[in-house]
């Protein structure tokens with residue numbers, strides 16, 4: 001076998017994925033966190049990438065949580081997808097890099113995910129921005145009436 | 148000197164030293180014993196000594212019903228430990244890799260799950276034997292430091308080997324190092340302690356059987 | 367870009383919002399196995415951080431580490447960390463050459479004395495006065511001993527800087543040593559790997575910027591968050607290891623079924639790194655996922671740790687021949703001892719005086 005042709009090409013059936021059965025315990029954890037959110041208002045999050053999840057677990061989780069009402073895309077140095085699942089208060093947040101690879105993925109149990117909220121510092125910037133825009137517009141307006 | 152250096156030493160030089168001491172020691176002791184042979188027995192044998200010898204090697208290796216009644220726990224623990232140690236040593240996949248690497252021969256392995264159960268049983272048996280040694284007044288009286296030392300040296304490879312598969316408090320490297328060093332300790336002390344019985348048992352059984360057979364007695 | 371502005375302020379001018387910080391920190395937290403809630407706090411701190419000066423020195427190395435770092439898979443988000451640092455000196459990347467470059471290094475050290483992070487890749491040769499690697503006529507040892515005392519902390523990038531690496535491999539012709547063999551009084555963070563995972567370096571810097579401290583290190587000076595688990599702990603083939611299902615060659619049924627590569631020499635069990643979780647090439651795969659056992663490149667002296675293709679349970683040195691020598695020597699000594707014993711036996715027999723009645727009566731022998 002000393003040439004490339006010497007290496008046989010063998011076709012295989014797609015090997016079935018083995019499930020670690022991680023979906024169920026995860027769902028129970030979500031249940032506990034949701035309960036806590038209602039009782040104390042404290043939000044929680046589960047890092048999906050910290051768990052050894054296989055395709056099976058993933059599909060199962062998606063299937064049980066379902067699709068909810070909100071679908072939002074945040075564009076901050078690459079897209080982030082924020083979707084509420086059919087279980088209210090349970091959000092599925094996926095951060096992508098600009099080359100579309102997944103950077104991080106969380107299940108957030110909260111009334112509204114942090115990333116959707118505007119940071120006060122950004123709001124201040126927004127205000128400054130608006131003011132400067134207003135200023136330039138009113139200057140232009142003034143200029144027009146003067147003529 | 149970090150754990151990695153020690154591991155490398157244990158996998159290389161350490162193992163070489165241990166294996167040399169083991170093989171030199173065992174051969175010296177066996178040859179010495181063998182060469183101190185008895186005077187030829189000139190009497191006409193009643194039956195073949197050779198055959199009788201082999202028979203005894205087997206009969207004495209099978210559990211004795213009399214002993215079973217008198218000291219069942221001791222007997223069962225003894226069997227479990229000895230068979231268990233043998234199985235784990237020769238039928239655990241990574242061990243077979245070791246033998247394959249050294250001698251170029253390999254054979255099928257037992258699944259890890261079975262090996263684990265056997266390891267636990269063997270460790271349990273060792274503790275039962277220790278308990279007996281300490282609690283039985285006669286045996287305690289007869290026990291010397293060497294008996295306890297040899298007990299510990301036999302326990303450590305089993306224990307570290309088990310932890311290698313199951314520990315979360317120690318890293319694999321640390322446990323593998325501990326395992327290798329414990330095995331090397333066992334190899335080094337082997338020829339100079341009662342551990343030699345792993346070889347001599349069968350010779351002495353054969354000898355006892357052969358002597359008796361020549362006299363027409365079956366043991 | 368002015369250095370007294372916070373990172374958030376500088377980036378805001380470029381239209382980068384706090385959401386990007388949050389997102390960046392969420393991915394770093396996920397990577398560093400921190401609780402997801404930490405991300406918010408980290409983002410706040412990172413936003414308030416000032417630019418961190420970094421000096422990068424290259425010694426006896428192959429530039430693979432720098433390649434790994436600058437070609438990291440997530441250019442856009444990682445820009446954020448490159449915005450957070452000011453890479454004041456890096457020989458390969460610096461625009462100028464010769465005396466100008468020398469001058470920049472000097473200036474960088476003076477300007478941020480005691481505050482900059484020193485990154486080093488490559489080992490330092492000590493043999494023959496360190497002449498085997500010099501820059502502008504100065505030995506690596508000389509440069510390191512000059513720069514390091516002015517740094518706040520040192521990051522040893524790659525196995526060469528961290529442990530000596532391939533230059534130190536047997537017989538170590540240049541007398542190469544690691545950074546930690548020379549610098550004793552500065553915090554040193556080892557980020558080994560051949561090359562190291564780029565995002566680990568990013569993580570360490572992000573940790574320093576947000577927490578103001580260096581991450582927890584293991585006994586080999588590596589950040590525990592990335593090097594705490596072994597490859598084996600996190601390997602997706604682990605269930606096969608536990609079931610005792612091993613590939614016996616790279617092209618057998620077992621290999622095709624994705625069974626464990628232990629018997630083919632995988633060093634995953636003794637190797638601590640984050641490959642199995644962070645993966646390589648934009649998260650595509652890591653060596654074991656591509657069908658090859660782990661080489662153990664992030665451990666000290668991995669190059670001398672036996673063949674890459676013999677199982678971890680097999681010895682790294684030739685034991686069989688030593689065993690054979692042992693058997694031969696044992697046989698020779700045994701036979702010699704046996705003969706000696708026999709002659710003692712004959713001799714004892716010959717000189718043995720039988721016990722007489724007189725002996726028993728205690729009478730002296732005549």
Ligand code: SF4
Nearest residue numbers: 598601626627632634
């Ligand atoms: S392939 Fe290597 S790291 Fe993965 S389970 Fe097997 S021995 Fe462990």
